[in-house]
Amino acid sequence: MVTGSRLESPVRVLPDPDYLGDVIISERVVAKIASQAVYETPSAGAAAPRLFGSVAPGAGHMGIRSSDLAARPKTSAQIDSSVVYVDMAISVRWPESLADVTERIRDTVEDRIKAWTGLTVARVRISVTDLVA
């Protein structure tokens, strides 16, 4: 059976000679798959980290990335048994429709995580934190 990360809560099955073993997927893997889906969407990309709602001034000089449509966004995933919750912060190209772009990303993320890992996506929370002209 396929379960997510968190080895402390594995599902153990009674001894069965035909039982091959468990498959455990790390949250990092799911997050990377989700991040790539945004990267492949031309109208969306990485967003600059925000401090109290604003981009920190001079952040670029401190090695902190800025919003970039050609970069992968920061993404995290939580796995609960065989269900996945994804969170991501993205930037979107101005003046694309936020509804269209986020829906496209959400569909791609759900389809790809399901197809590649067998896990079910329960939620994709997308924060659009910047618009890039």
Next chain:
Amino acid sequence: MSVQATTDATVDGVDVDKIAAAAQDCPAVDALVEGPPAMAATYLPRRRVTGIRIEDDVVTIQVRLRWGSTVGQLAQQVWAAVRPLAGGHRVDIVVADITGGTER
């Protein structure tokens, strides 16, 4: 169950080197990896085998998935390659990481 290690890399009747080589040869496996979440590694005299742990009746194999392969393909390949070498142990697969995606 006691675990006895010898220099020929046999732990609990299972040859760790052979398991590692078989898993590494699977097309969907980019590499065997240690660290979280499973912290899988086998410590032998003067060396360490990354990504394999043999404990009780379970062989744990921790891998980095190759981009473009599914977890299902990975599991089928690893089980087919490793089960004959596992001496009746159950084989658990931990997908710890995936290689970077393709460029657009």
